[in-house]
């Protein structure tokens with residue numbers, strides 16, 4: 001899909017952690033907008049997207065001087081108390097433009113030189129492997145959470161055709177884990193998957209988070225309903241997966257290979 005990129009000069013980058021992220025002192029978005037443009041992305045319903053006059057997934061604002069701003073903000077925030085950061089809540093920090101712009105990498109460099117108490121990196125992009133050197137330097141103060149909504153590529157393509165292929169995400173999780181970076185596979189939003197899914201995850205990680213629209217979209221499923229996501233399940237003849245109890249299917253399958261304390265459900269899996 002054609003993308004429109006714009007350079008922006010924000011005054012601040014660290015935002016207060018609220019709502020679903022209330023367990024964090026801050027959230028951090030290196031970009032505004034997201035090229036992956038997932039169909040179910042709840043940001044589609046937020047003012048940043050609604051007032052843009054352009055389709056979500058077709059535009060990205062690149063935050064200039066991000067590292068210098070965050071360096072100052074981080075120092076100030078640390079002087080006030082513990083700093084726990086969620087990166088990112090409304091963009092993917094490793095979307096394609098990050099190859100060239102390296103805003104996320106520059107933010108990690110700041111955090112390596114002045115570490116927060118904890119950093120949670122949420123992505124679905126294999127590009128995160130480029131930054132293994134920096135992630136390792138954060139030790140146990142970081143966790144990389146890789147979204148893996150399903151193991152079925154045809155399902156992934158139906159819901160998020162522009163996002164990276166699932167095998168590349170699993171491979172990346174494995175690489176990060178082998179290198180010693182704390183990782184989590186995040187099945188969110190949970191899409192229809194096969195019985196073999198838990199085994200694939202088990203080969204890569206020992207921590208899994210499972211979340212769905214009803215628990216995890218911040219509105220009890222209302223935002224997702226407004227997006228008309230149910231129709232995408234209908235097209236596939238898989239409507240039974242669009243249900244508040246459907247996550248039990250995957251949970252029970254996960255329990256066959258993961259222990260109870262390795263499986264986190266919804267918000268618990270995103271906490272610092």
Ligand code: SF4
Nearest residue numbers: 034036037038041091
């Ligand atoms: S990667 Fe995340 S932020 Fe980007 S479109 Fe998909 S759900 Fe939204």
